[in-house]
Amino acid sequence: MTQREIGGYFELERFSGHEYHEGALALNCARSCLAYLVEARAITSMWVPRYLCGSVEATLLSLGVRVRPYDVAADLRPDYETVDMSENDYLYLVDYYGQLLDQDIREAAGRCDGRIVVDEVMAFFRRPLPHLDTLYSCRKFFGVADGAYLYTDAHVGRELPSCQSHDKMGFVLARCELPANDYYPESAANNKRFVSEPVSWMSPITHNILRAVDYADVATRRQENFDHLAKRLDGMNELAVRSTYGAFMYPLLIEGGAALRRRLQKQRLYVSTLWGNATELPGVAGRYAKDILPLPVDQRYTTDDMDYECELIARALASDRQAPAASRHHACRSTSSRNAGRPSREK
Numbered sequence: 001m002t003q004r005e006i007g008g009y010f011e012l013e014r015f016s017g018h019e020y021h022e023g024a025l026a027l028n029c030a031r032s033c034l035a036y037l038v039e040a041r042a043i044t045s046m047w048v049p050r051y052l053c054g055s056v057e058a059t060l061l062s063l064g065v066r067v068r069p070y071d072v073a074a075d076l077r078p079d080y081e082t083v084d085m086s087e088n089d090y091l092y093l094v095d096y097y098g099q100l101l102d103q104d105i106r107e108a109a110g111r112c113d114g115r116i117v118v119d120e121v122m123a124f125f126r127r128p129l130p131h132l133d134t135l136y137s138c139r140k141f142f143g144v145a146d147g148a149y150l151y152t153d154a155h156v157g158r159e160l161p162s163c164q165s166h167d168k169m170g171f172v173l174a175r176c177e178l179p180a181n182d183y184y185p186e187s188a189a190n191n192k193r194f195v196s197e198p199v200s201w202m203s204p205i206t207h208n209i210l211r212a213v214d215y216a217d218v219a220t221r222r223q224e225n226f227d228h229l230a231k232r233l234d235g236m237n238e239l240a241v242r243s244t245y246g247a248f249m250y251p252l253l254i255e256g257g258a259a260l261r262r263r264l265q266k267q268r269l270y271v272s273t274l275w276g277n278a279t280e281l282p283g284v285a286g287r288y289a290k291d292i293l294p295l296p297v298d299q300r301y302t303t304d305d306m307d308y309e310c311e312l313i314a315r316a317l318a319s320d321r322q323a324p325a326a327s328r329h330h331a332c333r334s335t336s337s338r339n340a341g342r343p344s345r346e347k
Contacts, residue, residue, distance in 0.1 A: 033135035040154035098123030125246030219246030225297035257291030
């Protein structure tokens with residue numbers, strides 16, 4: 001009989017709800033989802049967008065996979081003119097800000113005969129299309145130290161360890177009581193630990209926390225906040241964006257976005273540069289990496305907070321006396337002409 005503990009001090013409460021992606025494999029991070037697929041599918045060559053976090057390429061190279069870069073078009077879809085698939089190549093498709101339509105994903109899958117990895121790191125609430133390897137991240141949507149989901153019918157033929165996060169949760173807990181900057185180094189260190197952490201199952205603590213989330217409420221709040229920002233900012237946004245259920249962030253593309261980001265951060269509106277490794281690239285990748293401002297719309301905030309974000313942006317733009325008049329005129333134009341003819345999102 002296995003000896004177990006009874007009594008003593010209380011641990012974190014155990015929750016009995018359901019996780020959003022219960023049918024998927026639950027791993028420690030999105031990087032591990034990709035590594036899992038490389039092993040299970042015996043992938044040797046993959047087309048990867050230039051506009052992307054460097055960790056994807058680093059993971060593939062560390063596993064001996066040939067990385068073949070392709071460009072992303074202005075509408076955030078693959079520029080297929082820069083993709084030349086061969087028989088054994090896979091395609092890595094990123095659903096930037098959840099803006100792809102189902103038909104876009106099906107088209108991509110058709111172009112590579114189903115040899116595709118769909119990256120839904122920015123679209124946690126989007127359900128996967130059948131029979132397509134699809135991965136998600138938890139850390140970009142919830143207060144957890146690890147966690148990712150993978151939909152696949154391929155499996156590795158070995159046992160995996162289980163991730164442990166009890167000693168990694170300090171920055172998450174501290175954010176409940178202290179300003180974000182106080183524990184930012186710990187948050188950054190947590191992000192880096194997955195570089196050397198092996199492919200593992202999601203930690204029991206993360207499973208437990210994710211069983212306590214009211215997913216319908218989270219998704220609704222995110223969409224409402226996104227839509228509220230859209231009403232106020234679409235007129236200056238060079239991207240024509242669609243409302244999405246459970247939106248990740250509102251991507252505001254604006255001339256001089258990099259400088260505006262710095263001004264907003266001084267006002268404690270923290271707007272990330274998602275992929276700093278891409279900022280020096282030419283074309284769409286470099287421009288978008290520098291000038292897209294991913295504005296927070298998550299479940300911690302209300303539409304009043306969205307109004308406050310807009311006020312900070314308006315103040316920062318008004319204080320920028322260096323911007324050419326033509327640029328300001330361009331930024332304030334209506335999106336009606338840019339949205340004309342754009343298909344609505346499939347349900």
